[in-house]
Amino acid sequence: MEANVTVNCVHPGIVRTRLTREREGLITDLVFFLASKLLKTIPQAAATTCYVATNPRLTKVSGKYFADCNETSPSKRASNLSEAAQLWTASEIMVSRDPKPILPAISA
Structure with a gap:
């Protein structure tokens, strides 16, 4: 279907x-x-x-x-696969039931 x-x-x-x-x-x-x-x-x-x-x-x-x-x-940055992977990881952490305190390390 x-x-x-x-x-x-x-x-x-x-x-x-x-x-x-x-x-x-x-x-x-x-x-x-x-x-x-x-x-x-x-x-x-x-x-x-x-x-x-x-x-x-x-x-x-x-x-x-x-x-x-x-x-x-x-934009070039919006098409960056590395940036996309970091955003995906950060999003998964933010919506998980057990968020890990590693967000600042991801945004560095």
């Missing part, structure tokens, strides 16, 4: 949210004001996810990276 599952990665961009509401102040407000033209609204940020999830042309597309509703190449 085939599962008919695809797996892709999407980058929403830099999104204007209220995540910094606890840090509001002159400096934070100034930075966000200056960057406001670069920030996406939540619907704009969700557009790529919706596109990849629902576009019929992508039914058989898997293992790709999308940004701004376009397939693109991830």
Whole structure:
């Protein structure tokens, strides 16, 4: 029985949210004001996810990276197999029932 599952990665961009509401102040407000033209609204940020999830042309597309509703190449670091192995190991430790205190050694 085939599962008919695809797996892709999407980058929403830099999104204007209220995540910094606890840090509001002159400096934070100034930075966000200056960057406001670069920030996406939540619907704009969700557009790529919706596109990849629902576009019929992508039914058989898997293992790709999308940004701004376009397939693109991830950064060099994101394609580094050694970095991926370290991230996988760290993730396994974080979700295990018996986490081992070796995370700082992995991130070195």
